[in-house]
Amino acid sequence: MLESVGALTGSPWIYVMVALSVLLDVFLPVLPSGVLVITAATAAAAGSATGRVSPDILALTLCAAAASLIGDLVAYRLAWRGGERLDRAIARSRRLTHAQERLGQALARGGGALVILARFAPAGRSVVSLGAGAAHRRARDFLPWSALAGLAWAGYSVALGYFGGQWLGATWLATGVSVLALCGAGAGAVYVVRRAPKPA
Numbered sequence: 001m002l003e004s005v006g007a008l009t010g011s012p013w014i015y016v017m018v019a020l021s022v023l024l025d026v027f028l029p030v031l032p033s034g035v036l037v038i039t040a041a042t043a044a045a046a047g048s049a050t051g052r053v054s055p056d057i058l059a060l061t062l063c064a065a066a067a068s069l070i071g072d073l074v075a076y077r078l079a080w081r082g083g084e085r086l087d088r089a090i091a092r093s094r095r096l097t098h099a100q101e102r103l104g105q106a107l108a109r110g111g112g113a114l115v116i117l118a119r120f121a122p123a124g125r126s127v128v129s130l131g132a133g134a135a136h137r138r139a140r141d142f143l144p145w146s147a148l149a150g151l152a153w154a155g156y157s158v159a160l161g162y163f164g165g166q167w168l169g170a171t172w173l174a175t176g177v178s179v180l181a182l183c184g185a186g187a188g189a190v191y192v193v194r195r196a197p198k199p200a
Contacts, residue, residue, distance in 0.1 A: 014040055014055050015063045022067035022154075026075045026126050034157055037064050038178045041161025046169070061151075061158045068119070068150030069143070072129040076142065079133025112145025119149035120156075120182075120189040157182060 018040055021033040037060070044055045118124030132142045160178035168174035 014043075015059065018060065019063050019067040022064050023071040023074075026068075026071040026129055033064075034153075034182050035175075035179055037154065037157040038161035038164070038182065039175055041158040042165035042175050042178065045162045045165025045174075057158060057162055061154045064154035064157065065147070065151040068125075068154060069147045072125065072146040072150070073143065075126065075129035076133040076139070076146075079130040080136060082134060112142075112148070115142065115145035116149040116152055117189040117192055119153045120185045122186055124186075124189065125149075156185065 018033075018037055021036045025033040040055050040060055041057065044057055044060065115128055118128040129146070160181050161175070164174040164178035164181075168177065
């Protein structure tokens with residue numbers, strides 16, 4: 001992947017690839033959007049060290065954050081309009097039902113920490129965005145937290161790739177260590193969400 005991304009780092013297509021990957025992984029959580037963002041940031045670190053043309057770190061962060069918010073918004077609106085069929089699909093899954101209830105409780109309390117934590121958890125973004133839409137949560141309660149979650153995730157992922165590339169060089173080792181750190185954040189987010197006490 002480093003070679004493929006490296007060939008694109010000098011062109012605007014790297015931003016298109018990152019944006020599409022991040023936007024679509026709300027529907028297909030198996031897409032390695034985090035890995036792609038980290039790899040692009042690692043390539044940016046290598047470019048800054050050698051003077052080669054490379055992605056701009058700020059532009060990469062904003063691109064990933066904006067794509068995350070747009071993907072969340074699309075999923076939210078689709079779930080909002082999904083009607084009874086989507087409600088029945090959610091009702092068949094105990095995990096989705098539980099996540100929808102927790103999200104509703106968190107948003108009702110005016111807290112969006114759950115939305116931010118879910119952005120780091122595997123498939124958490126999908127569950128939260130679809131759950132908010134299916135439950136007809138107000139956009140003004142959900143979208144600001146979704147924007148903050150996307151920015152936090154993008155900033156963390158880009159920082160991992162960039163500083164990993166600075167310290168370990170633009171190698172598979174740097175990318176692997178950064179991806180492990182992102183997975184660690186995801187595992188931590190899952191743990192915190194599961195341990196969080198339910199409101200009365």
